[in-house]
Amino acid sequence: MSANELLSPIRELGYYPFSAYLRARYGCKVHKVSIHAGFTCPNRDGRVGVGGCTYCINESFSPQAGKPPRSVREQMADGIDYMRRRYHARKFFAYFQAFSNTYADVKTLRALYDEALEFPDVVGISIGTRPDCVPDEVLDLVQEYTARAEVWLEYGIQSAHDKTLRLINRGHDFATFKDAVARTLPRGIRVCAHVILGLPGESHADIMATAEAIQPLGIHGIKLHHLYIARNTAMEKDYLAGQIKLFTAEEYVPVACDFLERIPADVAVQRLVGDTTSAGVLLAPSWPQTKTEVFRMISEEFRRRGASQGSRVGAQVRQQGQ
Ligand code: SF4
Structure with a gap:
């Protein structure tokens, strides 16, 4: 991928969307097929x-979570068929989304990943998991797929602050994430980090410290979520007790821009705001703006500042497509 291909969406939008990365690499829009593999x-x-x-209630992360899983092969076939008919889609990523998708023995994992990649137009696989759930033998397996497809591991980290990670009961610390990234990248596997902006107890400076802690690690993608409260979660109680303040869209946009200014320009932004896909799950916040409007607000904010993703880092263009 040339520097021009990288910089053109940043000039236009202020950030580098994953869709632009995929289009430049594959010459067309690439569609993700979400899979619930029963983990x-x-x-x-x-x-x-x-x-x-x-x-967490995992139903809030995946349209299929919580339902009895069909085979990976069936889910892929149906997803590809639907996207072909609806969007004239030509190329696909298999996205193992629900729960921790490396949480099984190597033989089980191999069978599931093989099923997803047996479709000829599937050019990549994205595997969502926890950073404490990738022993070396699992990374060795995932690495094998880099010979025939583009391979991503998506690690939930949410914050670089161990105090916050304890508060939200993540069950791992930031050092575990750094260790996972350090063992993943040399295998030719791309890494996407998931971060939540607005976690309880975190100041603006804390959120920026998370960006600065992630910035040097060499990851390839990032997903930003605004904190939202899902029903039937532990956090719901704290929210209803008045202990958690949530961003409005107007408050979130400058924080997201501040964060992205600290993330290198070649890190593809896979998500800009949180998303609840199941009806009835979201308790708060209820933003009047659509996601598209929030994307536009972020681009406008970057334009107003004369800044963009990576502008506080110094954009060093890595050759992602190679
Ligand atoms: S890591 Fe946390 S958010 Fe992810 S499925 Fe497990 S409990 Fe839910």
Whole structure:
């Protein structure tokens, strides 16, 4: 990927969207097929913890979570068929989304990942998981797929502050994330980090410190979420007790821009705001703006500042497509 291809969306939007990265690399829009492969999570089943992260009911992250899973092959076939008919889609990523998608033995994982990649137009695989759930033998397996597809691991980290990670019951610390990234990148696997902006107890300076802690690690993608409260979560109680303040969209936009200014310009932004996909899950906040309007507000804010993603880092263009 040339520097021009990288910089043109940044000039236009102020940030580098994952869709632009994929289009430049594959010459067309690439669609993600979300998969629920029947995993659970070590922070819910007792291996690391019980109850999970205080903001988590997994139904809020995936349209299919909570439903009995069909085979990966069926989900891929249906997803590809739907996207072909609806969007004339030509290329696809398999996205293992629900729960911790490396939480099984290597033989089980291999069978599931193989099913997703047996479709000829699937050019990549994205695997969402926890940074404490990637032993070397699992990374070795995931690395094997880099020979035939583009491979991403998506690590939930949410904050670089161990105090916050304890408060939200993540069950791991920031050092665990750094260790996972350091073992993942040399294998040719791309890394996307998930971060929540607005976690309880975090100041603006704390949020920026998270960006600065992530910035030098060499990751390839980032997903930003504003904190929202889902029903039937531990965090709901604290919110209803008045202990958590949530961003309005107008408050979130400058914070997201401040954060992205500290993230290198070649890190593809895979998400800019949180998203609840299941009806009835979201308790708060209820923003009047649509997601598209928030994207526009972020671009306008960058334009108003004369700044962009990476402008506090010094944009060093890494050759992501190579
Ligand atoms: S790691 Fe993910 S699936 Fe597990 S409890 Fe936390 S948010 Fe939920």
